[in-house]
Amino acid sequence: MAVTQEQLEKLFGFAVEFAQDMLQKNGEFYPFGATLGRDGQIAAEGGYDGDDDHPSTQDVYVAVSDRLAAAGADGRIHAAALVANATVPDELEAPSRDAIRVRxxxxxxxxxxxxxxxxxxxQSIRLYDPVLIDIDPAFFPV
Known part of the structure; x- marks a missing residue:
């Protein structure tokens, strides 16, 4: 099954909405993932399952990324989103340096x-228009 533009948009919307909710409630969030399953359903991918109550953001990002890459490589999912609270690179000239970054x-x-x-x-966050950057795949090897 090829992933449709509509499915990608739904996955993206799910990810951004959850990140926005976390920002409004907590002012920050740990990286997390979301997937489009083989059944067409969107599911959240938890951020961290280790023993540390306060893991580093980088450790959480790597753990989620590794799980998404494994699921993509063995065909368990059709699409994935890895979400982090990030700083927009200067060269993108965004209206704010803070951003929800979705891979x-x-x-x-x-x-x-x-x-x-x-x-x-x-308790409110203003979102600006997205800035898109094509990247090399990490979850679905060519």
Whole structure:
């Protein structure tokens, strides 16, 4: 089954909405993942399953990335999103340096999508237009 643009958009929307909720509630979030399963369903991929109550953000990112790469390589999923709270590179000239960064991948498709944001009021986050960067695949090897 080829992944449709609509399915990628739903996966992306799921990821950004969850990240936005976490930012509004906590002001930050640990990296997490989301997948489009073989059955067409979107599922969250937890951030960390280790023993440390306060793992480093990098450790969580690597753990989720490794799980998504394994699932993509063995065909358990059709698409994946790896989400992190990131800084937009200066050369992208975004309206805010803070961003929700989504690594969105499917077979033949790999992008970083930065969604710049800033607090707009108490418990509210303003999202700006996404900035897209084509990248090399990590979860669905060519």
């Amino acid at each position: 969105l991948e499917a077979d033949g498709f790999a992008r970083f999508i930065y969604v710049p944001y800033e607090p707009s009021s108490e």
